[in-house]
Amino acid sequence: MTLFRGEARTRWLLRFALVVFSFAGCAPALSDVKPALSETDSGNLWFASARSLVRSWDQSRLVLGAPVVISGELRFPPGAGPFPAVILAHGCGGIRTPELGWGPLLREWGYATFVVDSFRGRGLTEVCTNARTLTGIQRIPDAYGALRIIATHPRIDTRRVVLMGFSHGGILTMGASTVWAKETFVPAGQSAFRAFVAFYPSCNFAYPERQRISAPVRIHTGELDDWTPAGPCVSLAEILKGSGQDATITVYPAAHHGFDSIGLTFLYRPDVDSGAACNLQLASILGPFPSIRETGGCLRKGATVAWNPDAAQQARRNVRAQLAELLQERGTMTLVFRGYDRKALDREYNNREKVPDAQVWLARYARESERARRELTARLDVAYGSHPGETLDVFLPAGHGPKPVHVFIHGGYWHRLDKADFSFVAHAFLPAGVAVVVINYALVPTVDLDELVRVPSLHRLGVPERDELRRRPRSHHDFRTLGGRPPRGDAHGNGLGGVRWIATRPGQGRLRDQRPL
Numbered sequence: 001m002t003l004f005r006g007e008a009r010t011r012w013l014l015r016f017a018l019v020v021f022s023f024a025g026c027a028p029a030l031s032d033v034k035p036a037l038s039e040t041d042s043g044n045l046w047f048a049s050a051r052s053l054v055r056s057w058d059q060s061r062l063v064l065g066a067p068v069v070i071s072g073e074l075r076f077p078p079g080a081g082p083f084p085a086v087i088l089a090h091g092c093g094g095i096r097t098p099e100l101g102w103g104p105l106l107r108e109w110g111y112a113t114f115v116v117d118s119f120r121g122r123g124l125t126e127v128c129t130n131a132r133t134l135t136g137i138q139r140i141p142d143a144y145g146a147l148r149i150i151a152t153h154p155r156i157d158t159r160r161v162v163l164m165g166f167s168h169g170g171i172l173t174m175g176a177s178t179v180w181a182k183e184t185f186v187p188a189g190q191s192a193f194r195a196f197v198a199f200y201p202s203c204n205f206a207y208p209e210r211q212r213i214s215a216p217v218r219i220h221t222g223e224l225d226d227w228t229p230a231g232p233c234v235s236l237a238e239i240l241k242g243s244g245q246d247a248t249i250t251v252y253p254a255a256h257h258g259f260d261s262i263g264l265t266f267l268y269r270p271d272v273d274s275g276a277a278c279n280l281q282l283a284s285i286l287g288p289f290p291s292i293r294e295t296g297g298c299l300r301k302g303a304t305v306a307w308n309p310d311a312a313q314q315a316r317r318n319v320r321a322q323l324a325e326l327l328q329e330r331g332t333m334t335l336v337f338r339g340y341d342r343k344a345l346d347r348e349y350n351n352r353e354k355v356p357d358a359q360v361w362l363a364r365y366a367r368e369s370e371r372a373r374r375e376l377t378a379r380l381d382v383a384y385g386s387h388p389g390e391t392l393d394v395f396l397p398a399g400h401g402p403k404p405v406h407v408f409i410h411g412g413y414w415h416r417l418d419k420a421d422f423s424f425v426a427h428a429f430l431p432a433g434v435a436v437v438v439i440n441y442a443l444v445p446t447v448d449l450d451e452l453v454r455v456p457s458l459h460r461l462g463v464p465e466r467d468e469l470r471r472r473p474r475s476h477h478d479f480r481t482l483g484g485r486p487p488r489g490d491a492h493g494n495g496l497g498g499v500r501w502i503a504t505r506p507g508q509g510r511l512r513d514q515r516p517l
Contacts, residue, residue, distance in 0.1 A: 027069045027121040036152035042074050046121070049145035050185040053138045053286070061287035062138065064184075070121035070142055074114045074150065077107040081155035084327045085112040086162045086197075087146050089139065089169030092128035092272070094119050097261040098166040098199065109320055111327075114150050118142045127168065131273040131299075136171025136202075137285060143176045143193075144185035151191055158191040160327045164319075167228065167257065170201025170219075177217050180209040180285060195326040197319060200225055200257050203232035204275050207282040211239060216246040218322050220315050222255030227303030229276050250318055252311035259308040260315050266306040274303045351413075368424035376426055389442035393419055395426035396435050403435040415444040 033048050034041075046069055054065035077083060086106050088099045095117055103113045118139045119125060127133040143163050151158040165173030175181060177196040186192045195216045219237060221230045230251045240247035258264055278298035280290060292299065351358070373380065377396045384390050397403055406429050410422045419440040426436040442451065 027071070030067060030069055033069055034149075037149060037154075039154045041153060042076060044071060045074055045149070046071050047145055047149040049141040050148060051141050053141060056287075060289055063286070067141070067145065068121060070116065070118055070145070072114045072116040072146055073103075074112070074153070075103060075107060076112045076155060077110050081112070082157040083110065083112040083155060084157050084160035084162075084323075085114060085150060086164050086323070087143060087150070088113060088115045089143060089163065089165035089172050090115070090117070090119075091167035091169055091258075092131070093126045094124075097264060098258065099169075101260070101262050102164070105316065109323070111323065112150075112156060114146055116142055116146045128269075128272040131275070136165075136168050137175045139169070139172040140175045140181050141185060143172060144181070147186075147193060148190070160194050161191065162195045162197060162323065162327065163193050164197040164199070165201070166199045166260075167201070170198040170228070173198040174201045174203065174210065174217070174219075175285060177213045177215065178209045178285065179212040179214045182214040195322075197322065199260065199315075200228050201233065202228040202275060203236045204229070204278045205280050205282060206232075206236075207285040209285040210236065211243070213240060213245050213247060216326055217248075218319075218326075219247070219249040220318065221249065221251055222257060222259045222308070222311065223251050223253050224255060224304075225257045226276055227257040227272070227274050227305070232279070250315075252308065252314060255308040255311035256304050256306040258305040260312040261305070261307050262312065264305060264307040266304070268302065268304050270302045272301065272303050274300050276300075276303070362421070365421050365424060368427070369421055370423075372423040372426050373420070376423075376430060378423075378426075387442040387447070389440050389446070391419070391440045393423060393438045394435065395423070395430060395438070397430040397433045399433065403433060405435045405437055407437045407439065409439050409441070412443075 028046050030048055033046050037045070048067040048069055050067070052065040052068050053062040055061070056063050072087075086102075088102060090096065090099045095115060099115050103115060106113050118134070119127075122134065124134060143165075147161060147163075150156050150161070163173050163176055165171070165176075173196050176193065177198075182192050193215055195218065196213075197218045198220070200221045201219065217237075217240065219233050221228070221233055223230060230249075234249055234251065237247045237249040252259060256266070275298065277300060278295060280295065280298075282289065372378075372395070373393075377398075379394045379396075381391045382394060384392055406425075408422060408425050410417050410419055419438040422438055425438065429436050
């Protein structure tokens, strides 16, 4: 097994740091906490959380309460600053190897670090063995209180602060990433978190608020994690990405919970609470929460933790690259959409690079489409608008009289491909007596998106606006002269072609079925 450079020294420093944290003293009164930091402030700091989330009288919900005095360790890299910063949130066992192990590394990369202790000010040492003592969601105000206090430090770049949490702190991080948390705990005009990095969080408890995030989210978890399984977090990341939000997940092969904890030997802990078998839907992030009986016995005891050197090293590389991208100076790039610069956005829109045999399939499309145009009865390149790209191909079944019409709109992320690449779809419909219309449209950048999805271009195909249904557009006659009838059948599209059709027909027209493929 390859050990990290300086591993022995790192282990000694971690043990020493744990001793320091354990004997740092009791919490001061709220009135004695400094409201702002000076340029010389660093080391152990007491601060107020941004309110608190306490249990209601019947223990079923969380409600806003008074601030709590908690502490954190603020450290800086060499130099004058101002520095971007990473706030680190510990797991259910308090400040341990992950948080302290990441601190020196982050400072080496040029980031200030603030390791927040949510337990000492509350008189707690751990909550692993009794998860109801303090939940990750209840710690959300801690993170936003930490953000508020370090934002007053002259050496902190308040525009570039990330929250990074581990396990129980990962639950905190995921909750803090919601729009709800930002709206609840960030006063108007103050800086918010630039991004969120969650290590092996639990995603088993679903609540509506988590489907809207306020900044990019990066999740790191282990394939073999039996305490906070990867599967629910993979599903959540897919939901967020599917709705156009910036969230990714990295699942590390053969890695258990705590895989980045340097020197942690494989250990099964029979005493810890685990919700790995749960899959519960909550009405809100604030509850109501199910009782033990209502969970159906999914809350159990026992979980495995283990360091995985390979996964830990890869996670370090990944996080360094992610922070560099997410926290780069705004002036060094031109953002074009939701925090993406042109290069990053182009990478997200280039599915061909993500499919190893993409060119094989596209070549097959081209061959089959050429055969369709050669063998089938068709009228090609029929203009339906003034733009050179507004043309369509009509494929006609045998027989006389009006035919139902199937409309197909090709994909290509609105800036590539052509109707000629998708003529092959006609083979599936003509034997059933259905005419097929394959549409071209003006592509970006020759037009902008507003022009691309405008309704009038489709109206000219014979799909009338709701307020024009009493009239008989000329394009309806065009369909009849082509051997079909006005489109009363269905419409399909692949990729963003399907999105385009749905976007232009929000509940209008007479199409019975509109499905993107």
